[in-house]
Amino acid sequence: MTRPWKTIWLQSLLVWCFVSIFTASQLYLKTIQAGGEDSWFSIFKIQLLVWLLWGLLTPIIYWLAHKFSINRDNFFSRLLIHLPISVTMVILYLGAYSIIWNLDQYGSVGWESFYGIGVALFLNLFHWHFFIYIAIVGVVHAHLYLTASRDEKIKNAILEKELLTSRLNFLKMQLQPHFLFNTLNGIVSSIHQKKTEAAANMTTELSELLRTSLTENNQQITSLEKELQYVKMYLNIEKYRFKHLKVSYKIPDDLLEVEVPNFFLQPLVENAIKHGISKQSKAEHIEICAKKVSDQLHFSIYNDGPPIENYSDGVGLSNLRKRLHTFYKNLSQFKIYAHKNGTIAEVSLPI
Numbered sequence: 001m002t003r004p005w006k007t008i009w010l011q012s013l014l015v016w017c018f019v020s021i022f023t024a025s026q027l028y029l030k031t032i033q034a035g036g037e038d039s040w041f042s043i044f045k046i047q048l049l050v051w052l053l054w055g056l057l058t059p060i061i062y063w064l065a066h067k068f069s070i071n072r073d074n075f076f077s078r079l080l081i082h083l084p085i086s087v088t089m090v091i092l093y094l095g096a097y098s099i100i101w102n103l104d105q106y107g108s109v110g111w112e113s114f115y116g117i118g119v120a121l122f123l124n125l126f127h128w129h130f131f132i133y134i135a136i137v138g139v140v141h142a143h144l145y146l147t148a149s150r151d152e153k154i155k156n157a158i159l160e161k162e163l164l165t166s167r168l169n170f171l172k173m174q175l176q177p178h179f180l181f182n183t184l185n186g187i188v189s190s191i192h193q194k195k196t197e198a199a200a201n202m203t204t205e206l207s208e209l210l211r212t213s214l215t216e217n218n219q220q221i222t223s224l225e226k227e228l229q230y231v232k233m234y235l236n237i238e239k240y241r242f243k244h245l246k247v248s249y250k251i252p253d254d255l256l257e258v259e260v261p262n263f264f265l266q267p268l269v270e271n272a273i274k275h276g277i278s279k280q281s282k283a284e285h286i287e288i289c290a291k292k293v294s295d296q297l298h299f300s301i302y303n304d305g306p307p308i309e310n311y312s313d314g315v316g317l318s319n320l321r322k323r324l325h326t327f328y329k330n331l332s333q334f335k336i337y338a339h340k341n342g343t344i345a346e347v348s349l350p351i
Contacts, residue, residue, distance in 0.1 A: 017048065017055075021047075024048075027047070028044075046104055049100050050100060053097065057093065060089075061133060061137060062136070082137060086137075087130070090126060090130050091122070094122055097118075102117060159220050159327070162323045166320075183241075186202055186240045187199045202240050205236050212230065213230075220262060220327075223257050224251070224260050225257065228249070231265050231288070234266060235269065235286070242273075242284070247288070249289075250289040255292060258351065267317055267319070268320070271336075272302075273303075275303075276343055283306075283342070285302075285303070285342075287301070287303075289301075299346065300347075303342050307339070307340075307341070308337065308343040317336075320334070324349070328349060331350040333348040334348075
């Protein structure tokens with residue numbers, strides 16, 4: 001975030017006032033050594049006028065450095081922009097310097113004296129003041145990088161917190177008594193019916209899902225392939241509750257390595273089970289699709305069941321919206337709407 005212009009002007013003037021005091025003191029000591037009679041105040045007055053010119057130019061350079069910031073990708077093109085601007089500003093500065101000099105020494109400004117002093121100033125001071133322009137641009141860029149670094153740390157802290165919240169919600173969903181007891185009852189029922197293979201599979205999948213959710217590291221992003229593994233483990237267990245549940249995936253292989261936010265599909269699939277499949281006996285189909293369109297990655301999760309009405313986010317989907325906004329600002333989209341005999345949840349992410 002850029003600072004208010006009043007603050008920039010004030011800070012600029014204060015800095016160059018300090019420079020005026022410093023250079024006036026140095027020149028005064030030289031005057032004393034040379035046997036001169038100029039007072040410190042008379043020297044300071046000229047130095048203040050001269051350096052305050054840079055005080056007036058600094059906010060303009062600040063704006064230019066922001067607008068034409070330099071990085072590795074645009075180094076030469078932006079350098080070609082700053083080079084003529086810097087030369088122009090230094091020449092204008094030296095021209096104003098010549099006017100101040102003439103007014104102080106002669107009380108008026110004539111063309112010959114203006115031109116003569118201007119040329120002398122150019123030959124003696126151009127390179128020094130050109131360096132001042134470059135130094136100001138450098139300080140502005142340092143400020144930009146520090147601000148970006150600070151913002152990145154704040155963003156990462158927010159993402160860490162929201163990822164932890166997402167993981168806790170994920171665990172909470174997995175450990176819900178209803179879900180867990182149904183799964184355990186299914187295992188016991190399978191054992192009583194001597195369906196030992198089904199019982200073993202349910203036990204294995206439940207433990208694998210819990211193990212994955214507990215041991216997965218705190219990475220903000222993961223590959224789409226890994227994200228789908230979480231979803232498949234969850235749906236494989238739900239298939240023991242909903243015997244006719246059919247899940248189809250329409251996801252091109254070339255998208256499996258694309259990076260996506262960790263645990264972002266799981267709450268959408270959970271929502272499809274909770275508000276769709278479990279609400280209607282004839283509901284049996286979930287379809288998960290992904291496709292790339294231009295610079296966007298589009299996901300859709302369709303489920304059979306009662307078409308959604310008067311929808312409001314629960315904890316899981318509300319947290320998902322917050323995480324997507326933190327990751328992508330306004331570049332992501334998320335919506336849920338009724339479609340035919342069911343509901344579709346759609347998410348679009350920038351690539």
